[in-house]
Each structure stands twice: as structure tokens, then as C-alpha cells.
Amino acid sequence: MQRNGLFIAQLLFTLLVCAFMFVPVVLSVMAGFTANYIRGFSSGLTLRWLFEVWGLYKDAIGLSLVIALACLAVTLIVGVPTAYFLAKANHWTTRLVEELLVTPLAVPGLAIALGLIITYGGIREFRSHWTFILVGHVLYTLPFMVRSVLAVLSSIDLKTLEEGAASLGASYWQRFFTIGLPNARSGIVAGALMVLTLSVGEFNITWMLHTPINKTVPVGLADSYASMRIEIGSAYTTVFLLMIVPLLLLIQYIAEPARPSRAKAAVVPQPAGST
Amino acid sequence: MTAHSIGVPVRLRACAKTFRDGTRALEPLDLSIQGGETLVLLGPSGCGKTTALRIIAGLESPDPGGRVFFGDDEVTGVPIEKRKVGMVFQSYALFPNLNVADNISYGLKVRRVEEGERRRRVESMLQMMHLAPLRERRIDQLSGGQKQRVALARALAVQPRVLLMDEPLTALDAKLREELRLEINALLRSLRITTVYVTHDQSEAMALGDRIVVMSHGRVAQIGAPREVYHRPASAFVANFIGTTNRLDGQPDEGWLVLPGGRLKLPESFVGGGTAYFRPEDAAILDEVQSPPEGALAGTVSAVSFLGDRMRLLVEGVASEPVIIEADPRRELRVGDRIRLGIEPRRLLGLRSDS
Ligand SMILES: Nc1ncnc2c1ncn2[C@@H]1O[C@H](COP(=O)(O)OP(=O)(O)OP(=O)(O)O)[C@@H](O)[C@H]1O
Ligand SMILES: [Mg+2]
Numbered sequence: 001m002q003r004n005g006l007f008i009a010q011l012l013f014t015l016l017v018c019a020f021m022f023v024p025v026v027l028s029v030m031a032g033f034t035a036n037y038i039r040g041f042s043s044g045l046t047l048r049w050l051f052e053v054w055g056l057y058k059d060a061i062g063l064s065l066v067i068a069l070a071c072l073a074v075t076l077i078v079g080v081p082t083a084y085f086l087a088k089a090n091h092w093t094t095r096l097v098e099e100l101l102v103t104p105l106a107v108p109g110l111a112i113a114l115g116l117i118i119t120y121g122g123i124r125e126f127r128s129h130w131t132f133i134l135v136g137h138v139l140y141t142l143p144f145m146v147r148s149v150l151a152v153l154s155s156i157d158l159k160t161l162e163e164g165a166a167s168l169g170a171s172y173w174q175r176f177f178t179i180g181l182p183n184a185r186s187g188i189v190a191g192a193l194m195v196l197t198l199s200v201g202e203f204n205i206t207w208m209l210h211t212p213i214n215k216t217v218p219v220g221l222a223d224s225y226a227s228m229r230i231e232i233g234s235a236y237t238t239v240f241l242l243m244i245v246p247l248l249l250l251i252q253y254i255a256e257p258a259r260p261s262r263a264k265a266a267v268v269p270q271p272a273g274s275t
Numbered sequence: 276m277t278a279h280s281i282g283v284p285v286r287l288r289a290c291a292k293t294f295r296d297g298t299r300a301l302e303p304l305d306l307s308i309q310g311g312e313t314l315v316l317l318g319p320s321g322c323g324k325t326t327a328l329r330i331i332a333g334l335e336s337p338d339p340g341g342r343v344f345f346g347d348d349e350v351t352g353v354p355i356e357k358r359k360v361g362m363v364f365q366s367y368a369l370f371p372n373l374n375v376a377d378n379i380s381y382g383l384k385v386r387r388v389e390e391g392e393r394r395r396r397v398e399s400m401l402q403m404m405h406l407a408p409l410r411e412r413r414i415d416q417l418s419g420g421q422k423q424r425v426a427l428a429r430a431l432a433v434q435p436r437v438l439l440m441d442e443p444l445t446a447l448d449a450k451l452r453e454e455l456r457l458e459i460n461a462l463l464r465s466l467r468i469t470t471v472y473v474t475h476d477q478s479e480a481m482a483l484g485d486r487i488v489v490m491s492h493g494r495v496a497q498i499g500a501p502r503e504v505y506h507r508p509a510s511a512f513v514a515n516f517i518g519t520t521n522r523l524d525g526q527p528d529e530g531w532l533v534l535p536g537g538r539l540k541l542p543e544s545f546v547g548g549g550t551a552y553f554r555p556e557d558a559a560i561l562d563e564v565q566s567p568p569e570g571a572l573a574g575t576v577s578a579v580s581f582l583g584d585r586m587r588l589l590v591e592g593v594a595s596e597p598v599i600i601e602a603d604p605r606r607e608l609r610v611g612d613r614i615r616l617g618i619e620p621r622r623l624l625g626l627r628s629d630s
Contacts, residue, residue, distance in 0.1 A: 157366060163334055164368035166356045168382030168433055178385070182372035 025237070032235030049235035053224070057236070059213075060220040061243060063130055067216060068199040068247070071137040075195050078138075079145035080188060084180045086146070087153035088162065098150070101143045109204030112139055116209065130214045136205035141198050145191035152187030153180070192251050200244050217243065282469030283346040283436045284310045285331060290341035292326050292493075300326040302493045303341070310346075311467040315484035317474060319516065323493040324473045325441055331471055332439050333358045345436055361430030363440040367422045369414045375425050376401065376410040382433035400428040403462075420451045427459070431466070438463075438470040444479065456482055477517045481505065489513050511626045514552050521558075521598040523551045523623075532623075536572035536593035540620045547625025555587065557622035558600040561615040569620055574598075576612045590614065 032050065036043035054061075082101075086094050113136055120135075121127050161183070165175045181188075203218040210219050217240055225233040285308040292301040301323040308314045316324040329335040331343060333355035342351045350358055369378050379400050383393040401407045404424040409417065417425065423443055430438060443459075444452045460483055463470055474480055480487050481501040489496040489504060489512075496516075497509040508514035511522075525534040527549050532539045541551065561571055577597060578589035586604040591597045593616060600616065602608065 156371065157368070160364055160366055160368045161370060163355070164362065164364060164429075165370070165381070165385075166334075166354070167332065167360055167362035167439075168385060168429065169356050169359070170381075170385040171356055174385050178381070179370060179372070183370075185372075 025241075028234050028237045029241070030234075032231060032233075032238045034231065037230050037234070049229075049231045050238060053232055053235045053239055056232075057215075057217070057220045057224075057239075060215040060217050061239060063214060064200055064217040065243065065247075067130060067134050067137060068196050070131075070134050071141055071199040072192055072195050074134070074138045075142050075145040076188070076192065079142050079191065080149055080181070080184065081176075083146045083149035083153060083187075084176060084184070087150055087158050098146075101146050105143055109136075109140060109202070110208060112136060113205045113208030128211050128213070133206055133209045133214060133216065136209050137199045137202055140202060140205055141195040144194045144198065145188075148191035148194065149184050149187040152184050152190075156183055158183070189251065193248055196247055196251065197244065200240075200247070282311045282438075282467065284308060284344075285437055285469055285471070286344040287327075287331065287337075288342040288344070290327070290330050290337035290343065292323070292330060292335060292341075293338055300493055301330070301337075304495065306488065306495075306498075308469060308471065310469055312485045313463050313470040313472060313483055315472045315474060315480040315487045316490060317477060317480040317484075317487050317516075318490035318496075319475060322490040324475070324490055326493075327490075328439055328441055328471055328473050331437065332360050332362055359433070359436045361433060361435030361438045363423075363426045363430050363438070363443045365442040365445050367426045367446075369422055369425055369429070371414050373414070374410070375406060375412050375414070375417070378414065378425055379406075379429045379432050382429065386433065396432055400432045403431075404428040419447050420455060423447065423455060427462075431468075436469070438468050440470065441473045442475070443472075445474075445476075452479075459483065481517075487517075489516060491516075508552075508624065508626065511552065514624065514626055519555050519599055520552050520624075521555065521594075521600075522596060523553070523594045523598070524596070525549050525551075525594065531570065534572060534594050536574050537615075538570040539572065539618055539623065540569035542620040542623060542625075545623070545625045547623075550625070551623040552626055553618055553622050553624065555599045555601045558598070558616045558618050560600075560602055560606070561617045565615075565617070567617050569617065571615045571617050573613065573615050576608055576610055576614060579608060579610060588614075590616065 031037050033045050033047070034040065034043055035046045035048070082097075086098055116132070116136055116139075117127075120132070126132055158180070161179050162175050165179045170178065200216075201218055202216070203222065206216050207219050207222070210216065215223075217236070221233065221236045221240065224236050285306075287304055287306040289303040289305060290301065291299075291303040293299050304327060306314075306327075316327055318324055326335060330337050330341070333343075333350065333353060337343065337351070342349060344350065345358070355362075370381065373381065376397055380393055380397045383396060388396070398407075401410055404427060406421070406424055406428060409421060414422065414425070423446075426443070444455055447455065456479055463483070472480075472483055474483075484501055486498060486500055487504050488498045491512050497504055497513045499507075504513060505517055508517065508520075511520075514520040523532065523534055523539075525532045527533075527541070527545075528538075530541055530545075532541050532549070532551055539551070545551070561567070565571075572593040574590040574593035576588050577591045580587045581604060584604065586602045586606070586608070588600050588602055588608065589597050590600060598616075608614070
């Protein structure tokens, strides 16, 4: 009897997840392929909306990718060494840095964006350049990269490993590249996936920072839902998925270690979607 | 087997260590370690053994004024990666991203040893440490003893000037510890590499050390060969830390020590005042008829533990505290038996009672 109860509970949970997670996505994607949403599928299927979106927003799609990749590059270059340094140093100041790094998470994206506009919005060239959006994205995603790498590095005894490497003659940078990086791999991969997803999907900050010329996909998506036929907005969802899924697969593929990795997966808080 | 040159001598001059939080881990330490010698740092937890080892390694710098020499080179300001030491950690510190062979060749790679030579040395290390069948294994697929062998092989592969080991066997179970201790002993004897070995296990220290440095509260309590430290401890602390020691508190009386259980003749020029110490194996159980000229102590057996090759007795009534003695295991002795003990005067130690 008890098992039956449990089974029903699990079934119910699964159905709920389907109803609220997958069904809306699937319906939304389908809507993008129907000739006329109001009349339903009987109006026939078409790729027209997809092409229309591509025509209207290919710049936004390109920019989204550029910003996401640039954001990934910056967070890798800045975040990984930062996490490495934080993991090794054992001082109250490093605790402080660690806490400071998380504060952007506590501040709403709108506030971050506003701060950026107030401080640097006056520099016309910068304000109208896509790197202005990039700065916002980096601020927002960097903590995730640092945290994710730090979690992995803290789970191993990095200090002693490094002392072992040093005793064998390895210099600081040799230790970083041969011991620090390889052992942080799973954290770097997790962090990279998160940074990419967050950057591609980021709306709050981007909406504040964007200009008519510099738009990313989520901003375009909001625009099209607000101002155009629902079919175009829905086709946009498809474009969004087409963009993010290959990116994620690519990263996983690049990161696939030659030997099966045994590093413990980092326990990283999954951020709530920001679109 | 890889031919190691005779290791370099190591000298510490006035090496003290005060940590940033004010902890005084090491009082100024002077130490001369001969080339090829195995020196064991022995002492209770927190006495500064690891700190001393890390100063030799170059992982900590001594307080200003302290100096470290490897042979004729002063290495005080030289970081560990340039000191050419081999280090073995209690926690092994093997690289989880590399397999057994790659762990061993790591030091050779970062030192840019040419490929052929590298292969040759890794191979000889794998053979020497009986690791050849495990060369491709990942580190997390090794047992504790195998890990420690890899750690030792990795440290020796770079042919260090000095081998430093910090409680390398503590994480292993008793039987394995014994086995590896014998292996390490044989290895150190054949390599003649200068070795500093940290442990808090006195039997490990006795078995491995050419000399033992007994430490207490950041100070050296005694330095000497194992026999010397055991038979002629410099203080009550050393006597108690190494092996079992009995304490006899009594009244000195013109060359005799007067105790609740009787009188014992003291050695010539005894310095201990009214307190003498002796080892369990130095007391003899006397027959009814014997009454030796150097006196005897009467007492009651209060506990017997049969250990196979010998027997340990706890005897009460001879002094203010019960004493532990060893006896022939074939003797029929039971709790409650009255016995008499004789101790040769030269076996009575007079020690400074400070630690
Ligand atoms: N980094 C540090 N900062 C402050 N105090 C320290 C530090 N490292 C060690 N100490 C202190 O210095 C003293 C000596 O430490 P050390 O590690 O040398 O002891 P040990 O003899 O190796 O002990 P154990 O047998 O427990 O390993 C201890 O009181 C310890 O708490
Ligand atoms: Mg220690």
C-alpha cells in the first residue's frame, strides 16, 4: 500500500514537472511552426516565421553569441585564477574577497545596470558599444565561475598537492597549469556551462543596457512578443533553443577528459532563470 | 637500483619559528645531520617536528637569524622548488589527475629531464617499489600502502639531495606499517641518502633512526643514537616518552634509597636525589632465599598480562606508585602473590625531572 502511495506521489510530481516545464516549451516551439496560431495546426505548418525571425534578428543572435563567448573568455581568464588564488590563500582578506564576489548576486540586475549607466553611461562610445553589455554580463556571471571552481578546489587538499609539486621542482606557473587547472577541470566546465547559459538568457541587465543597435536574443524575444505576431515570438523561442543547445553540447564535448574524470562534481547553486 | 650519491649533510643554525599569530612553534634549533644519515624527529603532538621539517624543506622560513645549509650551500632564502629535496607527506599528496607512472615522472618532467632518461628512471622506481603492475592505475584505485610507495618513488625519482618524510606511515594500519617500515629501512640503508623522518611513534623512531632527536615544546630534549636515548635518557620526559619507565620516589640515605617496600643501593655519584627511574626489563624477581647486597623491594602483584614471549606485571607496594616489570612468561604468578624485586644499582637512573 505504502509503495503504491509513493508511486502515485512520484507520478504526480513527474506530471506536474511535465505540465509546467516541458509542455509550455513544446507548445511555444510548435506555435512558431504553425501558419496561424489562432486557427491552430489546421492552418498548416510553416517555416516562414523562423525565416522571418532570422531576417529580423540575425544581428541580435550574432551579438548574443559574441557576448556569451566573450563573457566566457573573461570569466575564465579572471575567474579561474581568482578561484585558484582564493583556494590557496588562507587569510581573512581572502574570505572578504570571496564574500564581495557574491554581492552582485544579491543586488538585482536592474540595480547593477543602473549603477553602470550612472557611472559610465556618459562615455558615449562605450555606452553605445556592445562591450557595455558585456561588462554587465561579466559582473553577473563571474561569481558563478569563481564559486564553481572554488568548490572543486576546496574539495581537494590543494595546498598539500602544490607543496608536493613544488618539492619536485615545479614553479608557480608550472603548478598552476599541471596541478591547479587539471584538478579544477570539473569546476571549470560546470562554471563555463553556467556562464554561457546565464549570459545567453540574461534579460534584466541587458534590457537596461541595450541600445536599438545592440540587442541580444532575450531582449529581441521580449520585443517580438510585445509588438509582433505571437508566431514570430514563438519562432524566436526555437531560435533561442537552437542557439543554446549546441553551445552547451560543444562545451561538454571540449571538456570531455581523455580519462574518465573522477573529480567530484561541484555543488553549485542553480540560478533561477533571469529571462 | 638507481645509484644515488651519498647525501649532503644538512645544518640548521639557530632556526626558530614564530608563526604570524604569535605561536612559538620552534625555539632556536641547532642541528647537524651527516650526509647519508637518517635522523628521526620524535616527540608528542605539537612539539614542532613538522615545523622543523618544513624549515629544512623550504616550505617555511625560519625567524630572522636562522640559517639552513645543505653541504656548503646556504639555502635559507631558496624556495623549495630549487632545493632539490624529496618530500613524502602523511596524506601522500599524490596528484589525482595523473596515473602512477605519471606521478613518478612528474618531477623529472618539470625538471626537463630528457625523455629516455626519464623513462629509465621511472621504470627503475616502479621496479624498486614493486609498483610495475600498477603503472597505469589511477591514484584513487590504490590501497594506502601502494599510495605511500608511489609517494616515496615520486620523491626518490628526482634523486633529491635530502629526503624528508612527515609521518609517512601514520595513516596505515599496524601490520602494513610494520611491513613498510622494514622496506623503508632497507631502502634508506642501501641508498645512503640524507633523510629526516618525522614521527611520534617511538618504535618507528628506534627502528629507522641512526640518531633520534627527541623534541618537546619546540625544544630538543635529547639527541642520540636509539640505544643511547633509550638507556641513557637525558630527562624524565625522554625516559617516559621512549619506552616504559618506572619512577621510584623515596628518601636518599647515605647511598641507599629508602622506599615503602624496602631499600635499594644507589649507584656511585647518583644525581637524582630521592627519585630514581628504571626500565621494566631491569628488575629481577628474587627467590625466597636470595638477599642481594644491593637491597630488595617487596610488593604485591596486582595485574598480570601474558604477552607470549614475555609477561608484564603490575606490582604495588614497592613505591608510592605501582611499577611495571617484565618477567619470564613461564613463571607461575598470580594476582595477589607477594614478590621481591632486585635492581642493579647501575640500572637506576637519576634524571632531571623537568621536561
Ligand atoms: N601555520 C601555523 N600557524 C600557527 N601556528 C601553527 C602553524 N603551524 C603549526 N602551528 C603550531 O606550531 C606548533 C608546532 O606545530 P607542528 O606542526 O610543528 O607540530 P608537530 O610536532 O608536527 O605535531 P603533530 O605530531 O601533531 O604533527 C603547534 O602548536 C601548532 O599549533
Ligand atoms: Mg606534524
